[in-house]
Amino acid sequence: MSSLLGRLGGAAAARPWRTLVAWLLLLAAAFALAFTVGGTPRDSYRVPGTPSQAGSDLLAERFPEMSGAGARVVVHDRAGARVPDAVLEELSGRLAGLRGTPIVAPPVFSPSGDTALITLNYRIPVTSFEGAEGLDALRAAAEPVERGGLQVEFGGQLPENFSAPSGTAEAIGIVAALVILVLALGTVVSAGLPLIVALAGLGLGSAVVYLLAAVTDISATAPTVATMVGLGVGIDYALLLVSRHVEGLRKGLTPQRAAAEATATAGSSVVVAGSTVLVSLLGLKLAGLATYSSFGYATFAVVGAVMLASLTLVPALCSLAGPRLLRRAERRTIGKPAAAPAGPTRTERWARLIGRRPVAAALASLVVMLALAAPMLAMRTWPQDAGIQAESNTTRKAYDLVTAGYGPGANGPLLVTVDLRKVAAAELPAIAARLQADPGVAAVAPALLNGAGDAAVVSVQPRTGPQDTETRHLLDRMRAGLLPPGAEVTGVVAVFADISDRLSSRLWVVVPFVVALSLILLTLLFRAPVIALKAAAMNLLSVAAAYGVMTAVFQTDAGAGLLGLPHSVPVSSWVPILMFTVLFGLSMDYEVFLLSRVREDWLATGDARGSVVRGLSATGRVISSAAAIMVAVFIGFAIDPDVTVKMMGVGMAAAVLVDATIVRLVLVPATMTLLGRANWWLPAWLDRLLPELRIEHGDGPAPAARERERVGV
Structure with a gap:
């Protein structure tokens, strides 16, 4: 893979203008197709196999005039x-x-x-x-x-159901990313390059999303989530490649040779990291909802596009930029003998410090991560309603007026559909009386019969609002005994309750699937099952910490108020699975960036502890900068008016922050130091089964390194 990527990067760098023209033509064709034959994203709320869907189907069949919006x-x-x-x-x-x-x-x-x-x-x-x-x-x-x-x-x-896109979140993320890139890379040229690449990939991916919307349902929120993820990883991947390219220029390589070497080395990390994100997104298909599948399709398309842009546009643009990617002082030293290093870098000193106290560092970081994750135990999931929208929003004003004039339950009536082929029409008054007698019911409207007289609809107004737990308890009582067989509860509240139940149960299907696929992929690429298991465990910790932070923020009045919400709210039912699949892949990005350099050093030297120090020293600055960019992008989305997007922004920003600091700077070096050579242990039987997938640059490690890799000694 490394050799193939090196040839790809070298070809793009040798013919940069052809590469740029090819990308412009590709973008023009994609946008032209999207505008002419592309579709419009729209949500699908069908949940086959649920009671609310059975009620909705009865409405569609016998009450078509009441089956729509x-x-x-x-x-x-x-x-x-x-x-x-x-x-x-x-x-x-x-x-x-x-x-x-x-x-x-x-x-x-x-x-x-x-x-x-x-x-x-x-x-x-x-x-x-x-x-x-x-x-x-x-x-x-x-x-x-x-x-x-x-x-x-x-x-x-x-x-x-309508939310007007503002573009403010994207603008904030781009501006913040540019500032961080200038600080990290030192020149405006080198800082602007990753942004250009990420935006090109984002443009291609977005066009593909609208083409997909022409042939399948794509959720209206899916393009926003895909943009959030694509912008973050696109800048990260391009930054990794540019940083490795600049290293080559500092060693005296020509721009074309530096581009080929960067694509062969850092490009391998980009492919592995991006593939892990894509594999994680496959888990959304197991959620059992068409809307979730559409999130996966959209994000898959965007991440794939930014990967392609990173591997082809970065070498081309770096070749055109030449030495301008370096600071002025560095340009003057090109071709001259390198000065002696001033001493260990800050990251190297930190890695050595962790290496001297690995047990204390590992325990302290683990305690912090568990403390951040603890609020997750109190997480309550429920779909959002208009009561948490901004006070300037017409739906929020309508919600408040209805609450003041008719009671909170009027904002979420429950519709009871009765199949009169199974229930006698004479039983309708008794059904209404049982419902009215329930303490959670404020009012029951007279039954409406369809023209054929074989179906009826009864509207029930709860005493509590759509998000109140008492409303859910009322729904459960109605289904458990207040209604006879042949009667179903539907309506927006009932549909969203069933969606919430479906997602909660499917989470425990999605998590093992995503973790298992990631373990297989990492084991194949790094040939180190211990490393793969450790990476999965740490990524699960990062996701749990993000869940905990999100719960603490949104389920308290103080935290919700900081984000412009009127009061505490439950976590949106849509968020946990979506966050898990995306975050698990994003966390693997930083693991792959770090482990690639550590493994490269280990195969060359056989020094298990020293390779951790040198690998972290080489990647720490890049990982920190990449994480800062991604946090800035996600925080920008935290101001989005859509509460689901807001929760995703806060949760993913928290996850990336703890992942790039506590996990990568403390927990990873501490555990790798404790494990030593056991990190790279590979049983002989597994060595025979695994295919040789080389991600290192060059022809492969020396024979001694091959033996170290096989037996882990």
């Missing part, structure tokens, strides 16, 4: 006067003419009369509306009412 229009008089009936009648008429043939229910007044609630039911699902199409139509219908001085806000599934 839902929306609420809230009209409020700020002066406290009763909302005029004539205004509401005109508004209802305009709403009835909207696309999707919505059913417009009669306005329901609050007890004071200053708020009126109009509920709409569409025949088409929420995913059939592109962008702000549905919300814009509602705004247009309500515009005359607003001109008349009344407040009109919009809630329900249709408005809440």
Whole structure:
């Protein structure tokens, strides 16, 4: 692999302009295809095999007019006067003419009369509306009412499903990354190069995502998550290659030769690290939800694109930049004898310090990691609702008005579908009475029968809001005994509850799958099962610490307030599995960057402890800079208005921070020092089974190194 990558990097560096032109043509073709035949990302909330899906299917079959999206229009008089009936009648008429043939229910007044609630039911699902199409139509219908001085806000599934992209998070991440790159590399040219490469890969990957959206469902949030990950790893991979290229220039290599050597060495690490990320993303397919698969497809496409950009564009651009990648003082010393080193670097001194006290360092770092992970035990997962949106958001205003006028449960009614082929229609009053008698129920609407008389729908308003644990308890009671066979609970709250249950159960399928694949990949590449097991264990620690930090931040009022949320919130059901698969791959990036250099030194010298010191000394600065960039990118996404993206940003920033500091700078060198030569132990039977996959530069290690690698002595 190393030789192949070296030839690839050498060819790109020898013909840089051809490489750049090829990339421009590739980007132009990808964007042209995306704009002409690409699709629009949209969510799919189908959860086959769940009770809520059975209820939704019954609606689609026998109540098509109620099987689609839902929306609420809230009209409020700020002066406290009763909302005029004539205004509401005109508004209802305009709403009835909207696309999707919505059913417009009669306005329901609050007890004071200053708020009126109009509920709409569409025949088409929420995913059939592109962008702000549905919300814009509602705004247009309500515009005359607003001109008349009344407040009109919009809630329900249709408005809440739309989130306007701002681009602020990406801009913050890019600016922060540029500052860190200048500090790490020393010149604007060398700092700008990784950004250019990452953006090129991100552009290609994003175009591929929209092409995928034309043939399969891609979640509306998936491109944002893919951008978050792709921007971080793209800059990291390019930074690793540029840093190795600069090392070659300092040794007196020509730009073309330095580019080939950097691609052969650091490029191997990029391929291994990127492959680990891609392998981890395969675990999303096991989540059992189409939406999760779409996150995997999108992120897979973007990470693959930035890997390709790093391996081809970096050598080409480095070749064009020539010695300008070096600081001015370094340029003047090219071709002159190298000055004697001033002494051990800071990272080398740190590695030696850890090596002298490995037991204390390992125990102290382990205690810190476990303390960070401890809040994870109190994690509560639940889908988010409009009650945690920014106060300026119309869905949040509608949520607050409904809560004040009708009670918190009105924001998340439960729909009971009754198959009258299995349940006698005469039982409907008794069902309604049992529901009304439950202490968690605020109101039960009269049953609605379809035209054929073979199905009915009963709307149940809980006393508590959608995120309240009591609402979930009510749902469980309804399914456990309040409803007869043939009746199912559906609606947004019930669907999201089933999604939460499905994801919680599938997490324990995804985790072993991702860990097992990563173990196999690392064992194949490093031929060291102990190293692979240790890397998996430490990555699990990093993910657990991220879960703990995320729980402590979002499930406390103080932490949530720092991020602009009105109060503490449960962790979004979408986040744990998605974070695990992404973070496990990203944590492996730094492990691979470090271990590649340690292994390279070990095979050359056979010095188990010294190789740890020298490997960490060579990569510590790059890993720290790469981690700082990724943390900055993820923190930028923590300000995103979408709460799921916000949680992902906070969780991944925390994971990368602890991974690049506590894990890579303390726990890894401490454990590798304790294990010594056992790090590289390889049983003879496994040595015979494993294929020879060389990731080191050159023709391979010397015979003595080969023997050390085989038996670990």
